Amino acid sequence: MNDRLHQTLLRFDQYNGTDPNLFTWQGETCPQELFLAQKLHEWVLKLAPDASLPLVLASRCQHIGRWEISRKSYPDGRVGYLTWRKALARHHASVAEGILRETGYEDDVIDRVKTIVMKQGIKQDADVQTMENALCLVFLQYQYEAFHPAHGEKIVEILRKSLQKMDAAGHKWALTLPYSAAGTAYLEQALAA
Structure with missing residues (x-):
């Protein structure tokens, strides 16, 4: 890993390290977006060992600063949710662009990172598809295991929509993960729908 890439990933981590929301996994607690960005990065490298530079960069800033735009600041319902998600994507791309410029990346790399972060071209763009799978x-x-008990049968529809965004390779990996009996049943129902 070259020094500029290392410094940029560190800057993304420092930014996400200010997330006031905490996430606990296997007894360890850290800022939520820092944890999730690092795990996303790991998954991207597992799915695409020869990932392009923009994909590697995007994997650490995909949801950078997510806590800064609250869902509560948008109306309830699907339209409000989708409006919030679009605003978040623009925010993530903007924050990432600022850090990428500060660390000396060229416009073509920055533009490509923004395309991936904003998930433009899913199903047609291999990097965007890898990101969605990850x-x-x-x-x-x-x-998922903490999420599904609170959503009951609605979880099947939520999963179905997420799984539709994935490709066959993503589905294959999803089936290798360990789940509870209920978690497995919901996932199988969603895949069969």
């Missing part, structure tokens, strides 16, 4: 896998591995 995002879903991070959720399934680290958040």
Whole structure:
């Protein structure tokens, strides 16, 4: 890893390290977006060992500063949710762009990172698809088991929508993760839908 890449990933981690929301995994607690960004990075490298530089960079800043735009500041319902998600994507891309400029990356790399962060071209762009697979896998591995009990049968529809964004390779990896009996049943129902 070259020095500029190392310094940039460190800057992304420092930024995400200021997340006031905490995440606990296997007895260790740290800022939520720092933990999730590092796990996303690991999944991207597992899915694409020869990942492009923009994909590697995007994997650590995909949700940078997510806590800075509250879901509560948007109306309830699907329209409010989608508006919030678009605002978040623009925010992540903007914060990432600032750090990438400060660390000396060229416009073509910055533009490509922003494309991946904003998930433009999913299903047509291999890097964006890898990112989507990795995002879903991070959720399934680290958040799903705590998430599904609160959502009951709605979880099947939530999973179905997430799984639709993944490709066959992502589905294959999803089936290798350990789940509770209920978690497995919901996942199988979503895949069959």
